[in-house]
Amino acid sequence: MKKDIEFPKVKDVGMAIVLERGTGDEQEWYAYLVNRSGEELETVIINSRGYGEKDGAPVKTATLRKLIERVPARSAVKVEPVMEELFDIANEFWLSYRQSGKVYDRKYVFVEGSVRDRNMTAIPFTGKMGVLII
Numbered sequence: 001m002k003k004d005i006e007f008p009k010v011k012d013v014g015m016a017i018v019l020e021r022g023t024g025d026e027q028e029w030y031a032y033l034v035n036r037s038g039e040e041l042e043t044v045i046i047n048s049r050g051y052g053e054k055d056g057a058p059v060k061t062a063t064l065r066k067l068i069e070r071v072p073a074r075s076a077v078k079v080e081p082v083m084e085e086l087f088d089i090a091n092e093f094w095l096s097y098r099q100s101g102k103v104y105d106r107k108y109v110f111v112e113g114s115v116r117d118r119n120m121t122a123i124p125f126t127g128k129m130g131v132l133i134i
Contacts, residue, residue, distance in 0.1 A: 041071040044071055052112050093109075
């Protein structure tokens with residue numbers, strides 16, 4: 001029964017969209033998984049997709065899936081590039097992982113318009129600026 005399954009709360013694990021400098025004056029954006037906890041994450045599965053409305057028409061991106069075997073404690077791992085054109089729609093990252101023998105699951109949504117200069121902060125373990133959801 002579903003009521004018998006334990007769903008532990010995710011703590012100190014988040015997603016960030018980070019600004020990086022490309023070659024020349026180019027700006028490149030990447031999604032990062034941030035593990036602020038003192039324990040390693042194992043078998044991390046990330047599903048990402050974009051959705052929303054643009055010019056009055058519904059928009060959906062393809063769903064991307066990524067497997068990361070291990071994420072060390074107190075670290076950040078680059079997941080995938082994010083095109084700047086997608087900041088006007090919602091960008092969702094659904095994360096599942098194992099930690100200390102338990103399975104954790106959480107959805108992180110960067111709502112449309114949230115990846116902006118005014119929302120930027122220092123992203124732990126990267127030395128870079130971006131928008132972070134913990």
